[in-house]
Amino acid sequence: MRPAVDIEVDDGTGVWTTDGLPMVYIPRHFMLGIHDSVERALGRERYRDVLTESGAGSAYFWCKQQAAARGLDGVAVFEHYLARLSTRGWGQFTLEDAAFARGTATIRLVNSIYVLGRSAEAEHPVCYMFEGFIVGGLTYLAEDKGLGFSSITCREVQCQALGDAACRFEASLNP
Numbered sequence: 001m002r003p004a005v006d007i008e009v010d011d012g013t014g015v016w017t018t019d020g021l022p023m024v025y026i027p028r029h030f031m032l033g034i035h036d037s038v039e040r041a042l043g044r045e046r047y048r049d050v051l052t053e054s055g056a057g058s059a060y061f062w063c064k065q066q067a068a069a070r071g072l073d074g075v076a077v078f079e080h081y082l083a084r085l086s087t088r089g090w091g092q093f094t095l096e097d098a099a100f101a102r103g104t105a106t107i108r109l110v111n112s113i114y115v116l117g118r119s120a121e122a123e124h125p126v127c128y129m130f131e132g133f134i135v136g137g138l139t140y141l142a143e144d145k146g147l148g149f150s151s152i153t154c155r156e157v158q159c160q161a162l163g164d165a166a167c168r169f170e171a172s173l174n175p
């Protein structure tokens with residue numbers, strides 16, 4: 001099957017765009033090689049904090065831009081975000097439990113790049129890059145829906161790299 005995302009290539013500059021945003025197309029091993037090197041250099045907890053902050057910022061920007069371009073509300077744009085991550089090859093994301101008004105959401109993921117691209121056995125969940133993505137998407141959703149919150153947190157609580165049937169992320173919108 002062919003990719004489900006449209007890619008435009010600028011005649012003059014060669015820049016790729018999807019949904020009006022410049023994109024890059026890189027080998028998975030390159031992406032994971034950088035990821036593992038930075039994790040070793042910073043330590044996993046510090047790297048996770050850095051990734052969460054930058055990933056959340058990028059996801060929030062993307063959701064805000066897409067909501068305006070497509071006329072989507074916060075919930076629809078979050079679902080659109082998960083669908084786009086899936087069609088862009090990061091893994092297959094599903095919104096499993098969406099009790100936003102109660103302040104919780106659960107996201108299921110299978111075939112994560114961090115699981116498929118791993119040669120060594122994992123001792124902890126390995127897809128924490130996506131925690132920040134989910135935080136950013138939910139931050140936009142919570143603002144759009146007027147849900148009061150002081151912070152949003154997300155943790156990968158199951159991972160296919162540990163033998164679980166799926167990766168699972170639990171997010172909380174903290175009052």
Ligand SMILES: [Zn+2]
Nearest residue numbers: 127159160167
């Ligand atoms: Zn995982």
